[in-house]
Amino acid sequence: MTETNTLHTEAFADLAAIEATVAAVTEQPELGKVTFSMLSESAGGLTAKTITGPLTQAGVADESRRGKFTLHSDEPVSLLGTDTAVSPAEYILKALAGCYMVTLASLAAARNIQLKHVALTLGFDIDLSGFLGIDKSVRKGAQQITVDVQIDSPGTSRADVEDLIGALEATSPIRDTLANPVPVITRLG
Numbered sequence: 001m002t003e004t005n006t007l008h009t010e011a012f013a014d015l016a017a018i019e020a021t022v023a024a025v026t027e028q029p030e031l032g033k034v035t036f037s038m039l040s041e042s043a044g045g046l047t048a049k050t051i052t053g054p055l056t057q058a059g060v061a062d063e064s065r066r067g068k069f070t071l072h073s074d075e076p077v078s079l080l081g082t083d084t085a086v087s088p089a090e091y092i093l094k095a096l097a098g099c100y101m102v103t104l105a106s107l108a109a110a111r112n113i114q115l116k117h118v119a120l121t122l123g124f125d126i127d128l129s130g131f132l133g134i135d136k137s138v139r140k141g142a143q144q145i146t147v148d149v150q151i152d153s154p155g156t157s158r159a160d161v162e163d164l165i166g167a168l169e170a171t172s173p174i175r176d177t178l179a180n181p182v183p184v185i186t187r188l189g
Helices: 015-027 088-110 158-171 173-179
Strands: 002-007 038-042 048-052 055-057 060-062 070-073 117-126 142-152
Touching (some): 015 088, 070 088, 088 142
Antiparallel strands (some): 038 048
């Protein structure tokens, strides 16, 4: 499975805003404690309708985000869905792509690197024999996730771009979440 996310305009982040955020969280560490939330329900068959919930920061819920965005998911027909929406695997790729764009722009701003164009090609490789219970030795989730990065940064050396990619891998919160074990707690309400 492959998704291509291409940004046709210059990627950038406001360095002054980044520095102000770092200063604010340094001064008030509780501002760094953020919880994103989503509310999801069955929409028939294998589809799900999910809306954004409140964003909680420093213990204060921003209710203006509740229901602000609606996402739908389904599976392709070949995977028993009706192909009416993006698959959960594709949402994982989108989450990683979005985080990579934010992180790249922020890191580039801090290094005074201009990103004229950024393109990511992402892949989510899965062996369904694990999920389907055919082969117990096969992992149920992704075997690997790949990201091919293309960056157009006039005047930036290849070594500086490679260093930027290394910093991207070390800094991206979504990559960290995917690459390292994180508790996922499922509770019956």
